[in-house]
Amino acid sequence: MIDAFVVANDSSQExxxxxxxxxxxxYTKGxxxxxxxxxxxxxxxxYIYNEVTGTLQFEEM
Incomplete structure (x- = not known):
């Protein structure tokens, strides 16, 4: 099955x-x-930019 991701700096509760x-x-199968x-x-x-390490960190909302 397919997993879809939306990556953003932040998202509202809405x-x-x-x-x-x-x-x-x-969808229909068979x-x-x-x-x-x-x-x-x-x-x-x-995503959050970590200024100390210079990398992006990702967390699921």
């Missing part, structure tokens, strides 16, 4: 809440009988 509804996708599944693997990731 974006986090909306992800749960807007990121739903439905034939006779076809089965419908729901996909929701959208992960929000925040």
């Amino acid at each position: 974006v986090i809440d909306e992800r749960n509804e807007a990121a739903k996708r439905f 034939r006779t009988p076809a089965v419908t599944y729901e996909w929701m693997n959208l992960r929000l990731v925040r």
Whole structure:
């Protein structure tokens, strides 16, 4: 299955809440009988620049 990521400096609570509804996708697998599944693997990731090490640090929201 596919995992999708949105990487941003920060996201509002509205974006986090909306992800749960807007990121739903439905797909069909197989034939006779076809089965419908729901996909929701959208992960929000925040990045932070660490001035001491000069690197980006990532954390899931």
